Amino acid sequence: DTGVSQNPRHKITKRGQNVTFRCDPISEHNRLYWYRQTLGQGPEFLTYFQNEAQLEKSRLLSDRFSAERPKGSFSTLEIQRTEQGDSAMYLCASSLGGLAYYNEQFFGPGTRLTVL
Amino acid sequence: AQKITQTQPGMFVQEKEAVTLDCTYDTSDPSYGLFWYKQPSSGEMIFLIYQGSYDQQNATEGRYSLNFQKARKSANLVISASQLGDSAMYFCAMREVTTGGGNKLTFGTGTQLKVEL
Numbered sequence: 411d412t413g414v415s416q417n418p419r420h421k422i423t424k425r426g427q428n429v430t431f432r433c434d435p436i437s438e439h440n441r442l443y444w445y446r447q448t449l450g451q452g453p454e455f456l457t458y459f460q461n462e463a464q465l466e467k468s469r470l471l472s473d474r475f476s477a478e479r480p481k482g483s484f485s486t487l488e489i490q491r492t493e494q495g496d497s498a499m500y501l502c503a504s505s506l507g508g509l510a511y512y513n514e515q516f517f518g519p520g521t522r523l524t525v526l
Numbered sequence: 527a528q529k530i531t532q533t534q535p536g537m538f539v540q541e542k543e544a545v546t547l548d549c550t551y552d553t554s555d556p557s558y559g560l561f562w563y564k565q566p567s568s569g570e571m572i573f574l575i576y577q578g579s580y581d582q583q584n585a586t587e588g589r590y591s592l593n594f595q596k597a598r599k600s601a602n603l604v605i606s607a608s609q610l611g612d613s614a615m616y617f618c619a620m621r622e623v624t625t626g627g628g629n630k631l632t633f634g635t636g637t638q639l640k641v642e643l
Contacts, residue, residue, distance in 0.1 A: 441628055443630065443631075445631075450635070451635055451636075452530075452617050452619070452633025452634055453571070453617075453631070454633070455630040455631065455632070458624055458626060460626060460628060465625070465628060466625055466626045466630070499569060501571065503571070505629070514561075514576065515573070516573070517563075517570055517571035517572075518570065519568065520570065
């Protein structure tokens with residue numbers, strides 16, 4: 411399978427714990443995005459990487475959130491001191507860069523986080 | 527700021543019939559792109575179709591077509607010959623170029639489509 415993969419698929423944690431999610435994009439894609447989707451809503455943009463550089467962060471990404479893409483391949487999203495409001499589906503997407511027609515984003519299956 | 531509005535929380539369609547899912551948008555950018563994604567209950571977002579603001583013709587991809595009315599700022603998705611497997615949540619999204627040169631997507635709230643026998 412050469413699509414975007416995310417691990418774990420499900421995570422249940424207690425309030426105040428730290429969690430880390432991983433995203434492996436399609437291998438030739440240099441752009442990587444994180445989105446968050448709460449129940450009944452569409453995904454909301456969190457952050458964007460081009461290669462290893464994090465080039466934009468949403469205001470939704472509080473100080474408790476940090477994302478990395480150390481070698482321009484896989485990415486991690488860490489949430490520190492989780493809160494119940496962090497419960498959501500976290501989606502990763504990747505795309506080609508450059509002057510492609512519309513740089514379609516390919517999404518992974520998501521990580522569903524439940525904070526008790 | 528960009529905004530996507532999907533006013534149909536749920537839609538029903540008979541198998542083999544066509545269905546239109548509504549999407550209106552708001553942006554001040556002259557150059558923009560509109561996407562439709564399908565999200566089955568398994569959770570992954572599946573790309574369906576894209577329309578660029580300068581495209582002269584409405585986009586089509588198999589059974590999917592986009593009814594793009596620029597003056598009305600609408601980009602409705604038409605699914606022809608509905609199949610049971612089309613039952614899913616459908617999201618309209620707009621591309622916005624980020625300060626870093628990426629293309630972040632702004633999504634609507636979605637329409638849940640149910641195809642019935």
